[in-house]
């Protein structure tokens with residue numbers, strides 16, 4: 001990653017800040033000159049059509065994309081990953097892997113467990129609390145391959161919760177879940193934001209995002225619009241994001 005010159009004054013304290021981020025896969029530019037700030041205490045949604053670069057943005061924040069230019073900081077520091085828990089798209093994971101719901105949630109503690117240290121009582125209590133919060137404690141002994149889509153999503157959220165991270169990044173956490181579950185998961189995520197975390201989710205559901213989120217980022221290879229739902233949710237911005245021409249003529253508007 002290229003580090004651009006940025007004075008300490010231009011860093012947003014206690015925020016996840018993306019500056020001039022460009023991501024390429026070979027000849028293809030998936031994301032161009034993206035600038036966006038995700039604040040602690042806010043639930044944010046990244047919205048755009050298929051192939052718009054939403055997952056790429058999350059992966060680039062985590063340093064998981066190979067060809068990246070720009071800068072990502074949390075609280076002015078570049079050790080973003082240390083403060084972040086990530087929930088990838090459900091279908092990118094191997095659900096046939098022979099582990100239980102409990103094991104998956106405990107994996108969220110792995111970073112906190114020292115070398116050759118077995119989970120202690122505090123780890124087990126944290127996992128129990130997270131599974132309860134996500135509504136899957138009763139399923140803790142089930143093999144993950146036996147779970148429904150909604151149950152899997154809850155298990156991934158539990159794994160995220162046990163990390164106690166300041167920044168939560170979720171890639172389409174509401175895909176494939178019914179309306180009631182979706183509302184419960186959104187409520188859980190809102191709670192996490194209200195506890196002071198920066199919660200950022202990729203979603204295709206613009207109406208739901210408008211209703212639940214403090215901050216919306218419309219994206220189509222570039223950031224099309226970024227701000228409060230009131231600022232962002234305009235016919236012009238929606239058209240610019242979801243029309244085909246936006247891919248060729250992305251522009252930025254507050």
Ligand SMILES: Nc1ncnc2c1ncn2[C@@H]1O[C@H](COP(=O)(O)OP(=O)(O)OP(=O)(O)O)[C@@H](O)[C@H]1O
Pocket residue numbers: 025028030048049050051052053054055056057
């Ligand atoms: N590993 C990769 N190698 C090559 N191209 C990729 C790779 N990952 C993504 N892309 C391309 O980059 C662009 C952005 O992909 P990305 O997955 O970020 O989009 P998205 O907005 O998350 O889409 P969706 O809503 O369909 O999940 C797409 O054109 C995609 O084909």
